[in-house]
Amino acid sequence: MDPRLMREGKRARGALYGSIGLGLLSAWVVIGQSVLLAKLVTAISFLHQPLSRLETPLLLLALLFGLRALLTYGAERLASRACLTIKTGLRAALLERLFARGPAEGAASAEHATVLLDGVEALEPYFARYLPQMYLCVAVPLAILAFVFSLDWISGLVLLVAGPLIPLFMVFVGYRAEAINQRQWLKLLALGTHFLDVLQGLTTLKLFGRARDEIAIIARISDDYRRTTMDGLRIAFLTSAVLEFFASLAIALVAVLFGARLIHGHFDFYPAFLVLLLAPEYFVPLRGLSVHYHARMSAIAAARQIFSLLDAPVPARGSAALAPAEEYEMACEKLSFAYDGRIVLQDITARFPAGSTTVIVGASGAGKTTLSRLLLGFLTPSAGRILVNGQDLAEIDPESWWRALAWVPQSPRLFKGSVEDNLALGLPARDFAGLRNAAARAHAYNFIQSLPGQFGAAIDEGGANISGGETQRLALARAYARQAKLLILDEATASLDAGTEAAILDSMEQGAGVTAIIIAHRLTLAERADQILVLQEGRLVQAGTHASLAAIPGPYRDMLRTREAAYV
Amino acid sequence: MSDIWRLIRLTAPRKGWMLAGLGLATLTLLANFGLLALSGWFLAATAAAGLAGYAAQNAFNFFTPSAMVRFFATLRVGSRYAERLVTHEATFRLLADLRVWFYTRLEPLAPAALQGQRSADLLGRIVSDIDTLNLFYLRVFVPVLTALAAALLMASFFAFFSVPAALALILGLGLNGALAPVLTARLGAGPGAAITRLNSGLRAEYVEALQGMGELLVSGAAPAMQARAAALNEELAAAQARLGGVAALGASLSGLAANATLLAVLVFGARRFEAGGLGAAQVPMLLLGAMAAFEATAPLPGALNYLGQIKTAARRIFALADQMPPISPPATAAPALQRYDLELAGVDLAYDGGRKVLDGFSLSLPQGRHVGIVGVSGSGKSTLINLLLRFHEYQAGTARLGGVDLRAFSSAQMARHATIISQRSHLFHTSIRDNLLLANGAADEAALWHALEVAQLADFVRGLAQGLDHLVGEGGASLSGGQARRIALARAVLKPAPLLILDEPTEGLDVETERAFLADLAPLLAGRSVLYITHRPAGLALMDEVYELRDGKAVRQR
16 A cells, blocks of 8 residues: 555655655754764863853854754645645545546445545645655664764664664554554444434434434444554554653663763763763654554555545546437437346337437336436446437447436435526526526426525525425426436426426426436326336336327236326 | 633543543653653763772762663653553543534434534534544643643752753743744634634535536536535645644744753753852753653644644534524423324414414314325425424414423424324435334334335345345435335334324325325324325325315315
């Protein structure tokens, strides 16, 4: 996973290397200031020099301190800039990819949103802290070690032994911690969706008097989360304990070993004190690495999610433009679709003549919605093909295909914004008269006028402040406003009362030259259609007009009979 | 600041864990201070003894200080590990407390207070704001109080040797740990608040874009939506860059303050040494002690940065949690009911002082009677349900169940007397079994299957590889619209209650299934009071009386 992340880091290579370079310079300044400090202390305590004679080294020390402040500032800024470049690029790429895949069946959109936001954010510590520290924790200790060896080989040996043991131990315990961390990230995702789910269903919970029970469930899930996370942390924290162990003990050992030699006059104070000043600095980068090590682990866990979305296959897209036409005729030729090995549609052959209205009926689960998603180009047929004015849909660029049509799904979605924004969704130019006309045709005009602000009325996210029936009328108006020559409606009038539905059907017939494909749950729609297709368990079992199908025994007539029975 | 006090009060039940973490963190700091200061003294003292000749070497007690050096090193390791474990354990316990506290506050407010809230916003609030609040202990409380305690103890130690050096240390720690971070926090407060706000806006934008992807693609609005998300992300990045710049400034100022302190301690130590007030070994001791002291203030810039974000999150969370419940809870325990006759007379109900949705609404539903209510969309059918289930308070008229005023019931108590098949029944992202058990936790396998049979769903569930344990997906995404509705129907079968409210129960079902369902429903109606709210004519034949809801009143149809 690291090489892949490093490749992402290339987006901001300059800033990353700049930050590392400044960090290295800063390490040299630290060595310089330690030398000056050790010299000053020796001069004061052992050479008994008065302060007045030490002004030059004191001034020099102050200068080094100033330089170090500048280097710190620069390194931090560069690292933060690098992260922002990487995150912005990744988010755009992810969103692009998700849209290229199209609306997935049963997609957990909250999960994807979590990956886009929190997942990408979790990479920040990797690039801002862990990655620069990786370089610094090799370069800085090596520089200090070489310098210490030049002063005293015994202390050099102590540091040489203690230093590499730290990364070694971290790798040793790190792997197990990483496995646990993976689980923790998945739990975090589940927790996010669990909460959204609970909040969305809070009304349902209250209706069943179970809202209070959820308190215990939230407590239990949080508690599970604590337990698994602490399992991981108990081990991850061992790395910091190991680091403390070697760092503190090495310093103690250096001090004690020097003490033994100094007391017998076998060694000078200046180099001994300089080594003691440098010893903590030797461990500083390693200390940083330990602190940011589990930042790396959660970044890696997040990266897995990110890359699995980025690497998911994108369905093949056609590249040919849809030949512009006044009218569109569609046809299915031996169309089949299977999902997860289950056949949903089989061998559908049908024609949707230009300017005609086709109503597709069938029990729920018969494959009506799947057929509409195939026609829309959201799904790719397993076999057979779909023709638009003789052109194979698989070869047509989806964007040019979608420009030609209007679609109202089963549960249409309104977006946060004004009513007008929603009606004009995706329209290149805003033509208010056209929107008003479309609203009137969809029987949405009067209710829009009754809203505070009329066409400027605010719609909340997901259309939460608009009822189901109103949403469908707005969605129909949105479809009409596109003035498309192809209209696909998937149970678009399901939430409307019969009167409104009939009025809307009247208005639909005003759109001459429009090829309409309507998935219907009510047979009232079928009576007016030029053609009725009856689907049963994924097969096309009957096709014809209302009059012809009602006259012969078969599934359609059975449906008519049950309807009559229902309305007694 | 009052939000922060309130947060601290909320965490009070965990004070044992919290204080233990605080003590261990302070001990860890002091161990390092002791190790370095003692090592500095030890080196200089042994060097001085070495130079002073044979007698001084023999008189020097080598054992005690060298044992102390090793003791401090060992103490540091142990207390560091314990500190990490204890503070994180406390953090997670606090997180669970906070989530439960928030949900408990939110639950009585729903659904009234949540109508009009963006649901993705709510997710943002609970998950990310509460996570942010939860950082308070680990990232603010512990570092600030630990630094304070350790700074005072270390400066007191310095004061034994040189009062000016002690003052310089306090001043330096103050500059490094308080002044520079406060300056940073001042500058970082704006971007910090912007980041929290933009994060939640961006999350809502992503959820909206992903859930409405199909329509966005077909209408050609996808590029515009992506551009909007990208622009919001740019704004977020800009705010993060500003915060990054402020943090960099703070870090370099803090470093400068620490180094200036070293210089001051060295100069004051040297002066005192020149004046004969200090031994040769105490100058390096003070210098190394001062170096170690700044470990205490290192996390403080981060702490104050977090404080900005925590305050914003706290304000939003508390604002949401402090809303008034739509109905005041009844003063007395739920009255026991002998009968379940429902009597509504002249009831007015308006939302937040708006127009009356129910306006002099009267209806009588004697126990066991079946009444149908029809009405066009927007005529107030949902409001009638809000009234009966005690989700919203009514302003005028009388409403009685079994002769008891409806105001004597909370919504939870009403839920016990009524079963509802709602057009908005939510399917939880879990198994079919759990979705059914929601209605009746005591139901056994046979009862679940019976409910599925009634709802015409048993064959479908039997055909699933996992059967009852099949996961329904987000919002029931792996089921068709009709199947999802039938799960809701099965739930109602599992919860027998004297009052059955059918809220557009066959909405979205095809005619054939609707008819079959209504036929199966008929025997279930026997003996229960039924209120059947619909705009579809099917099933009204099962009702004894039918009213139309028009202009906020019930008008008898038959």
